[in-house]
Amino acid sequence: MDAARSVPPLPGPRGPVSEVVTTALRHRPGDRAVTAVRALGDAPVRHADGTDPFGDDLHLALQICYELHYRGFTGVDPAWEWDPELLRARGRLERRFLEGLRAEVPGGQGRDAVDAALDELLVEPVHGTGLTHRLADDGAWWQLREYLVHRSIYHLKEADPHAWVIPRLRGQAKAALVAVEFDEFGGGRYERMHSRLYADLLEAAGLRAGYLHYAEHVPAPSFATVNLMSLFGLHRGLRGALVGHFAAAEISTAPGARRMVTALDRHGAPEACRLFFTEHIEADAVHEQVMRREVIGDLLDHEPDLVGDVLFGIRATELTETHLAEHVLGRWDVGGSSLREPLGDAPGT
CATH class of the missing domain: 1.20.910.10 (Heme oxygenase-like)
Incomplete structure (x- = not known):
């Protein structure tokens, strides 16, 4: 098989945020694992959770969320692409990333x-x-x-x-x-x-x-x-x-x-x-x-x-x-x- 066309496996987590995302994606949307994703989406966007806007944990989690709109991952239900709880969680991570960018980018x-x-x-x-x-x-x-x-x-x-x-x-x-x-x-x-x-x-x-x-x-x-x-x-x-x-x-x-x-x-x-x-x-x-x-x-x-x-x-x-x-x-x-x-x-x- 052409390796460039392959669907990749789900990467391992690098911290608590990517742990929540990868754990959820190993289940079906709507299963109990979604509870943690919902909690992630509800968490404050401030620095209280220590999420580094340029760190490994956040960017692996974002990369996984985004990849659902490209090829997805082996064994991950395609329905996760538009799961509302995962999208809310992704939105929170995006806001952290944007905050970090805007803080460092000259106007x-x-x-x-x-x-x-x-x-x-x-x-x-x-x-x-x-x-x-x-x-x-x-x-x-x-x-x-x-x-x-x-x-x-x-x-x-x-x-x-x-x-x-x-x-x-x-x-x-x-x-x-x-x-x-x-x-x-x-x-x-x-x-x-x-x-x-x-x-x-x-x-x-x-x-x-x-x-x-x-x-x-x-x-x-x-x-x-x-x-x-x-x-x-x-x-x-x-x-x-x-x-x-x-x-x-x-x-x-x-x-x-x-x-x-x-x-x-x-x-x-x-x-x-x-x-x-x-x-x-x-x-x-x-x-x-x-x-x-x-x-x-x-x-x-x-x-x-x-x-x-x-x-x-x-x-x-x-x-x-x-x-x-x-x-x-x-x-x-x-x-x-x-x-x-x-x-x-x-x-x-």
Whole structure:
């Protein structure tokens, strides 16, 4: 069976909140286990329960709740997707996440602020210190493989979260965004879908290509980058934020992809490893202009009140990516693995 098409198992919990969610999903909606989910939904949103808005427990719980809208989990009743008690509990977790984001994301107003934020993403520092800079300059093979694992949580479902915004847009913004998504989905060819190319990349790098195969390995910052997209995509009121996220991703992907090709070439990686990134170098250079001019431009021409949301989406994307980079580089700088469960070639294994 094609591993990229597989339905994943339910991950193990990482704290009291994800324990409630995973325990409930092992039963049917309406069973006694729902009592705990109801209590979770009724709990105050404040810090009283110690839920870290960027922590492992909250983000695993959110990831599980969101995954019910994608492929679901082996043995989990599909009816959980719209269970009202689970949705109320998820809403409470989302509010905590949003509180944390808004507390750290800088503000701004007007279309000039949006343009400035997007322009910042186009600036390539002479001496960059980000994840892909490290990998391109002197990253070890085991570090490169860890990076691929972190990114697998999104790239094996690449473009799916952004598809939620399509019915929430209209006019040229919708048409242009669909054109970008068409490329992400391989122009109608399965073997060219970006998610399929990433699965090929993982296999060529000696990694497993199963959908969410590495869910037990990755830490909260990896989940947060993907949960951000699902949060924006599943709420019509945050459609502007999802457009901002999509634009930020398209602008920043091509330079990072070039650095990843450099990193892979240093290690003599096979062509199947390079193809995913070379595809993004070519495609995203065009997508960046389409997103800025035809999607964001048209959206804000017709819904100028969404300018703050678009800016929030851009800034929140930067924040979650910064959190991930700080986590990974912090672990690497002390000679350790950035994963919860290291791969076989990582230090100390």
